Amino acid sequence: MYLVSEERLNKMKRILETRQDTLRVFMDYVYSPHNLSAIVRTCDAVNVGKLYYRHQKKVKLNNEITMGAHKWIFHEYVDDIEKFYKDIKSQGYQVVVTLLDEDTVDFREVDYTKPTLIVLGNEVDGASEISIKYADKKVIIPMYGMSQSLNVSVANAVILYEAQRQRAAKGMYDKPQLPQEIIEKTLKKWAYDDIIEENLKRPRKK
Numbered sequence: 001m002y003l004v005s006e007e008r009l010n011k012m013k014r015i016l017e018t019r020q021d022t023l024r025v026f027m028d029y030v031y032s033p034h035n036l037s038a039i040v041r042t043c044d045a046v047n048v049g050k051l052y053y054r055h056q057k058k059v060k061l062n063n064e065i066t067m068g069a070h071k072w073i074f075h076e077y078v079d080d081i082e083k084f085y086k087d088i089k090s091q092g093y094q095v096v097v098t099l100l101d102e103d104t105v106d107f108r109e110v111d112y113t114k115p116t117l118i119v120l121g122n123e124v125d126g127a128s129e130i131s132i133k134y135a136d137k138k139v140i141i142p143m144y145g146m147s148q149s150l151n152v153s154v155a156n157a158v159i160l161y162e163a164q165r166q167r168a169a170k171g172m173y174d175k176p177q178l179p180q181e182i183i184e185k186t187l188k189k190w191a192y193d194d195i196i197e198e199n200l201k202r203p204r205k206k
């Protein structure tokens with residue numbers, strides 16, 4: 001029988017204690033499973049607080065898409081986009097929309113140590129009109145080659161690692177942002193899910 005080792009439990013605890021609750025990402029109609037997977041993995045690596053997504057077919061993040069990384073990230077499907085933006089702004093978040101436009105600033109000019117929602121646009125159409133309407137900042141990653149844009153998952157990584165750099169420099173990975181009761185509750189759930197999943201994978205002895 002599989003039981004969670006102390007080492008694995010400590011790892012789960014460390015993830016929750018360094019989680020950047022106030023750094024969040026919204027995938028605004030990003031649709032390619034490959035891109036979704038790469039974005040989820042980078043969000044996991046930087047330890048973002050939450051990942052929001054919406055998609056025409058209400059795609060559910062699953063192992064096939066994310067290679068398992070979605071298990072460790074708090075994620076939420078956005079149904080009512082107006083309500084979503086109103087709620088997040090009322091919680092004091094700045095909305096930073098990534099965009100290929102004239103009317104943008106260099107992504108490094110933003111202070112990502114503030115509560116921040118980073119918005120990623122669709123692979124073909126870019127960010128939606130509604131996201132642009134709610135943007136506090138519109139940012140661009142400068143491009144000097146022939147290509148007009150980066151792959152959306154690459155753009156996500158570039159911006160998240162700038163946010164990670166600024167937050168680490170400010171010591172924001174050194175003390176927990178999540179309330180203790182959320183850390184404990186999540187730890188219990190992760191440990192439980194881990195045990196169930198591992199035991200289901202193991203062949204039964206006859």
Ligand SMILES: C[S@@+](CC[C@H](N)C(=O)[O-])C[C@H]1O[C@@H](n2cnc3c(N)ncnc32)[C@H](O)[C@@H]1O
Binds near residue numbers: 126152153
């Ligand atoms: C392939 S791009 C979309 C291109 C689309 N034709 C447009 O004009 O927006 C997909 C998404 O990646 C992000 N992105 C890609 N390159 C970027 C850059 N250089 N600066 C800012 N965001 C970028 C944006 O979120 C964009 O919506």
